[in-house]
Amino acid sequence: MKFSKCKLDGILLIEPEVFFDERGFFLESFKVESYKKIGITENFVQDNLSRSKKNILRGMHFTKKTPQSQIVTVIRGSIFDVVIDIRKDSSTFGQWFGSELRDDGLRQIYMPDGFAHGFFVLSDWADLHYKVSQPYDSSDQAGINWADPEIQIKWPSNKPNLNMRDEMFPMLKDLNFAKKKF
Numbered sequence: 001m002k003f004s005k006c007k008l009d010g011i012l013l014i015e016p017e018v019f020f021d022e023r024g025f026f027l028e029s030f031k032v033e034s035y036k037k038i039g040i041t042e043n044f045v046q047d048n049l050s051r052s053k054k055n056i057l058r059g060m061h062f063t064k065k066t067p068q069s070q071i072v073t074v075i076r077g078s079i080f081d082v083v084i085d086i087r088k089d090s091s092t093f094g095q096w097f098g099s100e101l102r103d104d105g106l107r108q109i110y111m112p113d114g115f116a117h118g119f120f121v122l123s124d125w126a127d128l129h130y131k132v133s134q135p136y137d138s139s140d141q142a143g144i145n146w147a148d149p150e151i152q153i154k155w156p157s158n159k160p161n162l163n164m165r166d167e168m169f170p171m172l173k174d175l176n177f178a179k180k181k182f
Contacts, residue, residue: 003038008085008097011115012038014071014108027106029073030131040110042069042133050128052121057160059118060084060144060169067113068134077126078102079119080156084144086172087114094172096153116144118166120155143169 002015018027028034030044052058059082072081082098100122101107111117113133119126146153146162148171 001034001038006097006099008083008092008095008115009090010112011083011097012040012110013099014038014110016106016108018106025106029108029129030071035071040069040071042112044069044071044131044133046132046135048130048132048136050130052119052126052128054121054124055157055161057118057120057146057155057157057162057166059146059166060116061118061166062086062116062142062144063134063137063140064142065140066134066137068132069110069112070117070133071108071110071131072101072117072119073106073108073129073131074101074103075127075129076103077121077123079121079123079126079128081109081119082117082153082155083109083111084116084151084153084172085114086116086144086175090114094151096151098153118146120157120160122156142175144172144175145169148172 001017004013016027018025079101081101082096084096085092
């Protein structure tokens, strides 16, 4: 397994070892010992799957009371995946990192708690697998506006398809933990 650190402290891009043959491929999408060796020590308690069609933007999501770490893998299609640092004491607070994740590259992105997450679907369909460190609780969901002008995420489209909740999320500066100016 290979991994690389990103400009935001704690974010890792992971390339699991993939074994190909005439039948297809095999990979271990998660093995506790291997991930501990690269510093991922959370106890992951839930796996989630989502499917989205082309031009859908989901995000920028985070949990308020029970922050969760995530490992995201695209198992079908391709996405532009984005994380925003929302750790108020971080030197990179309010900054973002984006990377394309695809089923033919089989990279994963790891984000510890303290990050908002979202993605834009590039392919006709995309299926994502999320490994998370806290159980899902719909009452704990929150978000940051995908088009926050102070964060300036460079999305592949400026006219994505969003649901009403994601479209109406507040700007980072309007959230309680956002005390720092950019």
